[in-house]
Amino acid sequence: MNENPFKIIEPREQVPENMRKDVMGSVKLAVLVLRFVQLFVGDYSSVILEKFSRSSKNKKDKSEDQNS
Amino acid sequence: MFKRKKKDLTDEEIVKSIVDQKNHDDFGLLYDRYSEKVYHKCISFVKDLDLAQDLAHDVFLKTFLNLSRFNHQSKFSTWLYALTYNFCIDYIRKNSKVRFEEDDELVNIPQNEDDINEKELLQLRSERLAAVLELVPPGDKAILLMKYQDDMSISDIQAAMELAESAVKMRVARARAKALEVYRKTYNDE
Numbered sequence: 598m599n600e601n602p603f604k605i606i607e608p609r610e611q612v613p614e615n616m617r618k619d620v621m622g623s624v625k626l627a628v629l630v631l632r633f634v635q636l637f638v639g640d641y642s643s644v645i646l647e648k649f650s651r652s653s654k655n656k657k658d659k660s661e662d663q664n665s
Numbered sequence: 666m667f668k669r670k671k672k673d674l675t676d677e678e679i680v681k682s683i684v685d686q687k688n689h690d691d692f693g694l695l696y697d698r699y700s701e702k703v704y705h706k707c708i709s710f711v712k713d714l715d716l717a718q719d720l721a722h723d724v725f726l727k728t729f730l731n732l733s734r735f736n737h738q739s740k741f742s743t744w745l746y747a748l749t750y751n752f753c754i755d756y757i758r759k760n761s762k763v764r765f766e767e768d769d770e771l772v773n774i775p776q777n778e779d780d781i782n783e784k785e786l787l788q789l790r791s792e793r794l795a796a797v798l799e800l801v802p803p804g805d806k807a808i809l810l811m812k813y814q815d816d817m818s819i820s821d822i823q824a825a826m827e828l829a830e831s832a833v834k835m836r837v838a839r840a841r842a843k844a845l846e847v848y849r850k851t852y853n854d855e
Contacts, residue, residue, distance in 0.1 A: 603813035605791035606798075608708040612700045613718055620700075620725045621693055627730060628689050 676741035684733050692729055699742070700725075703749050709810060710753035710803065720756060724749050739824035746815060747825030750807040757803040765802035774838040782841040787813070789848065800847045805840035812837055 671694060674682070679695055682688045703724050707717040728748055735744055758765075774782070789797070798806050811817040811825065823833045 599788055601787060601813060602789050602791040602794045603787075603810065606795045607814055608705040610705070610708060610714065612704045612721075613714075616700065616704070616718055616722065617693070617696060619722055620696055621690075623722065623726050624689060624692050624729050627726065 677737055680732055680735055680737075680741060683729075684735075689729075692725075692732075695728075695741075695745075696725060699745055702742075703745070706746070706749045706810070707753060709798075709814075710757055710806075720753060724752050727752065739821070743817070743821050743825050746811070746817075750811065750825070754803040754807055761803075763800070772839065773835065774842055779838045779841065782838070782845055785845060786841050793848065793852065794844075797844050797848045797851065800851070801840070801844050805836075805843050808836055808840045809844060 671679075671691065674694070676695065676698065679691050682691045700721070704717060704721045707720040707724065708714065711717050711720060728745060731748070735741065786794075798809070801809075808822065808826075811822050817825070819830060819833050819837070822828075822837070823830050826833065826836075828836070
């Protein structure tokens, strides 16, 4: 029986040694960028929320009324 | 309790460790398991080894960035191979000088005709098959490699391509027919 020709043409090259270093380096960089972006996005949205939140404003107003 | 070594973890457990516990270095374990397969798939599409290395790098980076979207419905390897094939297909579509005629129309090829096609395809001389695969549309090439090189079952291909079983069967049959059509056009004088 003939061997499956798709198996015969399968590449057999060795993976370049530097590829692991490149990939893991890019992954580390990607993690840094993600953390950086999350830091800004996180702060940005919480600042906006703090400024524009109605529920926290009402709470603040009530506590000020009680104190006066 | 005895703690398992990291290298004994399943792929899916490693994905959870990366996504849930933020153990990003564990991605190296997945790289070590699949770098050869991914690199070889990239070579199948671009031939140039430097370019294949660049593509494989980008596939791994994309895999890392999309890990949280892995839904554990299929095996991790199936998901990774699908991502690799789709990445290579997109690259070829955007960069190849060859204009492929890709049609999305799924014609029902009669079973007996398809059986003959499969037999004929698997009897092609390997160097001719390699030449034919360079000329079929990349989507058809990918589906043939999944079926005959990776030995993926119809349900694996279904999961990888997110298609219904009947659509996968029709696409496999169409890819076989397309490859033979190209073969006959290329070698009809012999």
